[in-house]
Amino acid sequence: MIPIFTLIVLVGIIWFLGTGRFGRAQTQAWIDRVRSHPKLFAFLDKHHGKFRASVHYFEFGGMFLVLYWCADAWFGGGEWTWRPLQGLGIAAVCALAAHLDELHQLKSGTRQYRRVDFLHSCCGISIAALLVCWQDFARP
Numbered sequence: 001m002i003p004i005f006t007l008i009v010l011v012g013i014i015w016f017l018g019t020g021r022f023g024r025a026q027t028q029a030w031i032d033r034v035r036s037h038p039k040l041f042a043f044l045d046k047h048h049g050k051f052r053a054s055v056h057y058f059e060f061g062g063m064f065l066v067l068y069w070c071a072d073a074w075f076g077g078g079e080w081t082w083r084p085l086q087g088l089g090i091a092a093v094c095a096l097a098a099h100l101d102e103l104h105q106l107k108s109g110t111r112q113y114r115r116v117d118f119l120h121s122c123c124g125i126s127i128a129a130l131l132v133c134w135q136d137f138a139r140p
Contacts, residue, residue, distance in 0.1 A: 003066060003070040003073050007063075007066045007067065007070060010059075010062055011097075014060075015101075017055065017059065018101050023111040025110070031044045053116075056120035057120060059101075060097065060122075060124045060128075061125060061127055062124075063125075064090055064091060064094045065132070068086070071090060080132070080135065082132055091125050095122055095125060098125070102117060102118050
């Protein structure tokens, strides 16, 4: 039950972050509010794009991990062993979700579909898959 609840919460967060409230202009406006703190402002302004890209890694890498957790709880007995076909299927579902997230952003009216954001999401999925594979391989 916990994996399903976690998945529902994660999908809700991804949907919420895909709304018009979290576009580049909106997050830049948040950074502009700290102009009175020059060092903090310079740091946030310089790395703004990196922070935004990292969100895609965490959103869809996290989705992969939660979906793998769900599949492992139902079909794998909770052993967290790497199953390549299961991993590939879950990665495809996550990539589809990343594509739909970009389309959702496009429909928000203030955001656009960015291929680079979709690629960041796919990189997050790949890293999460590698973590599951590695932990299974590294286990004694």
